[in-house]
Amino acid sequence: MSNLPSGQPYWNPRTETMPREELSAWQWRKLQVALAQARNSKFWSDRIPEDISSFEDYTARVPLVTKKDLVAAEEVSPPFGLLPSIDPAAGIRFHQTSGTSGNTPLRTFDTLRDWTWAVDQWCTLLHAYGVRSGMRGIAAFGYGLFIGFWGLQDAMMRLGCTVLPTGSMDSAARVRVLVDYQIEVMGCTPTYALRLLETAKDMGIDLATEGNLRVVVTGAEPRPQATVRAIEEGFGARVYDVAGMTELATVFTFECPANRNNFHIIEPAAIEEVLHPETRQPVGYGERGVRVMTGLGREGWQIFRYWTEDIVVRRPWHECPCGRTWDLYEGGIIGRADDMRKIRGISVTPVMVEDVVRGFAEVREFQTVLRADRGLDVMVLRVEPWDLATARADLAQRIGAEIKQSIGLQPRVELVAAGALPRFEAKAVRFHDER
Structure with a gap:
């Protein structure tokens, strides 16, 4: 082309x-x-x-x-x-x-x-x-x-x-x-x-x-x-x-x-x-x-x-x-500027997370949730594979390691079933701060 x-x-x-x-x-x-x-x-x-x-x-x-x-x-x-x-x-x-x-x-x-x-x-x-x-x-x-x-x-x-x-x-x-x-x-x-x-x-x-x-x-x-x-x-x-x-x-x-x-x-x-x-x-x-x-x-x-x-x-x-x-x-x-979030002192934006997750062909959809757990900020990454039954057992580990290397923050990665995450036609809302 x-x-x-x-x-x-x-x-x-x-x-x-x-x-x-x-x-x-x-x-x-x-x-x-x-x-x-x-x-x-x-x-x-x-x-x-x-x-x-x-x-x-x-x-x-x-x-x-x-x-x-x-x-x-x-x-x-x-x-x-x-x-x-x-x-x-x-x-x-x-x-x-x-x-x-x-x-x-x-x-x-x-x-x-x-x-x-x-x-x-x-x-x-x-x-x-x-x-x-x-x-x-x-x-x-x-x-x-x-x-x-x-x-x-x-x-x-x-x-x-x-x-x-x-x-x-x-x-x-x-x-x-x-x-x-x-x-x-x-x-x-x-x-x-x-x-x-x-x-x-x-x-x-x-x-x-x-x-x-x-x-x-x-x-x-x-x-x-x-x-x-x-x-x-x-x-x-x-x-x-x-x-x-x-x-x-x-x-x-x-x-x-x-x-x-x-x-x-x-x-x-x-x-x-x-x-x-x-x-x-x-x-x-x-x-x-x-x-x-x-x-x-x-x-x-x-x-x-x-x-x-x-x-x-x-x-x-x-x-x-x-x-x-x-x-x-x-x-x-x-x-x-209003999308930037501080997580354990590290500045994180939605696009930073998406750039890493979209590099995995196994991922169909994802969602990022920021939570407070016992006084500590935690980033939970919910990932929907194309096929949960056949997804490699180490998918969550590999995504977590790549996020850690790219952003400097270790997320908690959860694999979910197909259709579990919302879909969007207009602007996507994948970044939720629940702290």
């Missing part, structure tokens, strides 16, 4: 290759328009000074905002409270965050102009991945209020693809669609891609040979390289990761096909800062920090200097050979 699609690599050559000086001027003009529009929002007009004169002035004087701040502003008068910069009656779409953390979801809306802009960002990455008119695609998710892959579906249609709606289908029905219609493009979470492969195996179907997928677009959760390899081998397709946010309405970064595991920031759509997680001061290229986002495309539900909790490492644009002048996030979203 070739890494690069043939033909024109850019959806919008003007914005994707403009010199950095022009890009900065573009962002400044868009920011000024956004700030002027924000005067119509009670929430933002109270937080943003009127005489912002430069980017430096903007970052120095506009305070950071958190999800908790936004939810509180909405709860004043649900569903949107103090946030709208335009009458929500102008909205053509309503969405909300996934709520997988157990917290109150954040609700957003988009006008026709907002959604047209949001879909265009999706077109940027799909075109980069070689998606073209006439191809057949599906968005394998539940078509609910979570914004998920709605933008991907509409972008495929804008590109001229034939899109089959599968929102009401179970996994077995989606596997049949993949084979019967020879689907070429699919969007879903990494977890659900693995679920489809698991279902296909149970059905006696080899999607790598019987299917026709060329591009799998994953998002909504971190995915280690072991997961990428499993998906690519299972489908016989290229897997590209993207990241987006309900708070932006669209994607903000995508994996470059010319430089795998490096993600271009869609800089005409958002201003991205990277700040130290504790001091909240800017960090330089190559340094780990938390991304802070300002959206440049919405007129109705806006976002300024949003503390996302996403951990990233920013790299300069010229390190990528593709010709885009947009900076990069090395490895995409590495994790989330």
Whole structure:
């Protein structure tokens, strides 16, 4: 499989290759328009000074905002409270965050102009991945209020693809669609891609040979390289990761096909800062920090200097050979600051555990539970093998040893029967802290 699609690599050559000086001027003009529009929002007009004169002035004087701040502003008068910069009656779409953390979801809306802009960002990455008119695609998710892959579906249609709606289908029905219609493009979470492969195996179907997928677009959760390899081998397709946010309405970064595991920031759509997680001061290229986002495309539900909790490492644009002048996030979203857990003094994230467990072909599904046992923190790893009866007797021992070597923490590994662990279509919740 070739890494690069043939033909024109850019959806919008003007914005994707403009010199950095022009890009900065573009962002400044868009920011000024956004700030002027924000005067119509009670929430933002109270937080943003009127005489912002430069980017430096903007970052120095506009305070950071958190999800908790936004939810509180909405709860004043649900569903949107103090946030709208335009009458929500102008909205053509309503969405909300996934709520997988157990917290109150954040609700957003988009006008026709907002959604047209949001879909265009999706077109940027799909075109980069070689998606073209006439191809057949599906968005394998539940078509609910979570914004998920709605933008991907509409972008495929804008590109001229034939899109089959599968929102009401179970996994077995989606596997049949993949084979019967020879689907070429699919969007879903990494977890659900693995679920489809698991279902296909149970059905006696080899999607790598019987299917026709060329591009799998994953998002909504971190995915280690072991997961990428499993998906690519299972489908016989290229897997590209993207990241987006309900708070932006669209994607903000995508994996470059010319430089795998490096993600271009869609800089005409958002201003991205990277700040130290504790001091909240800017960090330089190559340094780990938390991304802070300002959206440049919405007129109705806006976002300024949003503390996302996403951990990233920013790299300069010229390190990528593709010709885009947009900076990069090395490895995409590495994790989330609010996902980090301390276990006996060791910092652990869900993706660290998954990267190890997915390296074992015998594992079908898993779950991590953090517990307190007689005053000591314990990590319990529940592992569901493909066949518990035939699994090697030392599987639990081998997984435990690999976790110990990779993370520095000895887990308690428990093997469970097939079907004992939950399955996920949207964001997976495999990491439970019960302490």
